[in-house]
Amino acid sequence: MRRLIALAAVVLIPALARAQAPQFLTSDAKSIAPFSPAVKVGNMLYLAGQLGTDANNKLAEGGIAPETKQALTNIKNLLEANGSDMQHVVKCTVFMADMKEWPAMNDVYRTMFTAGKFPARSAFGTTGLALNARLEIECLAVVK
Numbered sequence: 001m002r003r004l005i006a007l008a009a010v011v012l013i014p015a016l017a018r019a020q021a022p023q024f025l026t027s028d029a030k031s032i033a034p035f036s037p038a039v040k041v042g043n044m045l046y047l048a049g050q051l052g053t054d055a056n057n058k059l060a061e062g063g064i065a066p067e068t069k070q071a072l073t074n075i076k077n078l079l080e081a082n083g084s085d086m087q088h089v090v091k092c093t094v095f096m097a098d099m100k101e102w103p104a105m106n107d108v109y110r111t112m113f114t115a116g117k118f119p120a121r122s123a124f125g126t127t128g129l130a131l132n133a134r135l136e137i138e139c140l141a142v143v144k
Helices: 002-018 064-081 099-112
Strands: 023-025 038-041 044-047 089-096 120-125 135-142
Touching: 044 064, 064 089, 064 099, 064 135, 089 099, 099 120
Parallel strands: 089 120
Antiparallel strands: 023 038, 038 044, 044 135, 089 135
């Protein structure tokens, strides 16, 4: 048992020492939101959920399709500002106010990625989203 503990210490402690501290990234130094839009750890970017809002924090008008397009555009811009792009997204989570809008969301979603190279994805129906949005999308991506 002591040998096992000693071996674990020899293997694990150096690995923990090499672990990189997270970088809390922001696109707006004046933001008062209690979260970072992206956090970088090693070569991974963890994006906060993005709504379909413009620079003035107004939801795209017209329902699920324009909101999906704007949310994914926001994700694209955030990725590119932090050393990645849509082709390096490995996982998305979609939160939807109404799962009946799934087909319309998918029609827009598939246009933002290379066919056949879609990231892994989960989706959840919700009882409400910030700003009464139709959806929110969060992603994990590899830094290029």
